[in-house]
Amino acid sequence: MTQTANESRAQVTTPSDREIRTERIFNAPRDRVWKAMTDPALVAQWWGRGNKVVIERMEVQRGGYWRFVEHSPDGAHGFGGRYREVTPPERVVQTFEWDGMPGHVLVETMTLEELADGRTRLVTVSLFHTTEERDGMLHTDMAEGMNQSYAALDKVLAQLG
Secondary structure (H helix, E strand, O other): OOOOOOOOOOEEEOOOOOEEEEEEEEOOOHHHHHHHHHOHHHHHHHOOOOOEEEEEEEOOOOOOEEEEEEEEOOEEEEEEEEEEEEEOOOEEEEEEEEOOOOOOOEEEEEEEEEOOOOOEEEEEEEEOOOHHHHHHHHOOOHHHHHHHHHHHHHHHHHHHO
């Protein structure tokens, strides 16, 4: 089954004054999506919007650390956090912090839902400390960058198939 144009872009909503919710359908079974999102070698192929990404740490377990550095034309950008919950192949809760705004930590909850037709629904809810922090994120190119990364993830998933 192929994706519609609407499904190939993440749907971004704000369910509360401190949350951003994104939803995206992937044309792959949940186990394959889980693997692409938790295997450092695969994450490095899609996470950085087409830029080189170095996975410095990725300890996918409760209490484990993660740190990625994206190398873009305007320099290196580090991101990191800790895993709070890991329930394969359906759920990860982690903190997320960008080196450019230290101390502004959000909590991301990612769920993968296996659909009856062999596809997977990804839902991510990002919880910010304040409404202002959430709104600041909404006014960046977050959605476009996410869609670029998810398009690269589509290619990785197709290669895994």
